[in-house]
Amino acid sequence: MNPFFLFFKKFRKYSRNHIIKASILSVAVIIYSVFSEFYIENPVPSSGIHNLFTSLWWTMQTITTVGYGDTPVYGLLGRTNGMVIMVVGIGSLGYLTAGITSMLIDIRLSSKLGDRMATEKKHIILCNYNESTKKVLDKIKNDGIDIVILNENEVKGDNEYTFVKGSFLRENDLIKAGIKKASSVIIFSREEDRDQMAMDAETILSAMIIRKLNPRIRIIGEILNPDSRIHASGFMDDIVIKGDVSSMLIYSSIMIPGIPQFINELLAGNNIGEEDIDESYINKTYREFVSAMEKDDKIVLGFRKDDKIVLRKISDEKIGSGSYIFIKN
Structure with missing residues (x-):
């Protein structure tokens, strides 16, 4: 196996495992920080934390290093706990950021090397x-x-x-x-x-x-x-x-000069279409249906019946259900 491809396999396994661990660690740090700071600082009258939402606000400022300073922490125990949260929180967030970055690299490498599951449907x-x-x-x-x-x-x-x-x-x-x-x-x-x-x-x-x-x-x-x-x-x-x-086009050009160019232009022009036969025509004959379509500027080429295509026919036989293939003028 290609050494780079082997390294990529190991890198993918590593990144997938560690992004889960980083996510769990980050969530755990946030939960711990919110509840611990609230219960430590809430009894301190001058503290800015007196409800869980404010504690969450302070936590997100701290671990993201934004630090607006609008939610002060004054208690000694609260500040000591805050310093621990700063160190662990910033580390866990960096760990999570690194995991997400490695996941994006993994997606890019997977796409480049063709080593990923296709997510398309009806493709x-x-x-x-x-x-x-x-x-x-x-x-x-x-x-x-x-x-x-x-x-x-x-x-x-x-x-x-x-x-x-x-x-x-x-x-x-x-x-x-x-x-x-x-x-x-x-x-x-x-x-x-x-x-x-x-x-x-x-x-x-x-x-x-x-x-x-x-x-x-x-x-x-x-x-x-x-x-x-x-x-x-x-x-x-x-x-x-x-x-x-x-081969058939070459043979046809012998019998009918210019037929290959005609067929190519016909196919390249996207003039050929297929539509279901309208219910109003089911009890009509092929002759009546073809005539009606020609009035609508559609030249019928054939009919699809039971997943098989039959060439256009003009008869007094009932057309029934199915679809028809046509050229639009």
């Missing part, structure tokens, strides 16, 4: 950081979506996202990334010079582990070999074959 986890991950981040960075990046190596230049250091094949690392509270996870293929089927096997294994930890999460996986699709389909909601889309 998206990106497993493995590569060029595809960067492109996805660029697209969704302005959508206000919480992102957690799970990667074995430090991710530089993306401080706006939570980084968790670990492997997508280890349960503990996935839990640390908040897999049980996440809404979706995207598993990107590793960029390594290895057999594609072997790397796809790791991606599928990761999907199996994730599905066990959170059966309701949406899993999107990137695979390298088309032959892996049949094995991945049982564990992933959506499967993306790397390079498959670009």
Whole structure:
């Protein structure tokens, strides 16, 4: 293990233990000071302490070294007790301040090293950081979506996202990334010079582990070999074959010149949306619904039924419930 990382682990354990001790000590000193000074000084007529609140006021002035001087202590025993409180109180407060400072350093180091538990909810986890991950981040960075990046190596230049250091094949690392509270996870293929089927096997294994930890999460996986699709389909909601889309666009450009640019502009323009089918249309036909949407400047592309998307159809069949995908003019 890296010597600095080992030191960080020990530093974290030390800081967590000592901030609790410092808090308990500070509270104990305050309680002792408030009651002891009140019972010692209250009988002294010229003293400024004749109730518990004034004693608390004097205590906070003393241990914080503010010392307004508006609450005098005249008794010999009260002053002697006050000197003890000054020494112990200032020391306990300094101890607490040091503990809080070390905790803040711990948080900063944890974030930098990726060694902390993600606190996000309903977030998206990106497993493995590569060029595809960067492109996805660029697209969704302005959508206000919480992102957690799970990667074995430090991710530089993306401080706006939570980084968790670990492997997508280890349960503990996935839990640390908040897999049980996440809404979706995207598993990107590793960029390594290895057999594609072997790397796809790791991606599928990761999907199996994730599905066990959170059966309701949406899993999107990137695979390298088309032959892996049949094995991945049982564990992933959506499967993306790397390079498959670009190949289809190249082929389409042969048959329809300019189609790749058209598709890219369509996707980049954020014109595609999805909405639930309004209850007023449930008993209407597909033909009636498509016609109504076109009057509202929406071109229907397809329908989502039972978590499956079917292409737009114009028929006299009842549309029923679900949602529709459209392009807004």
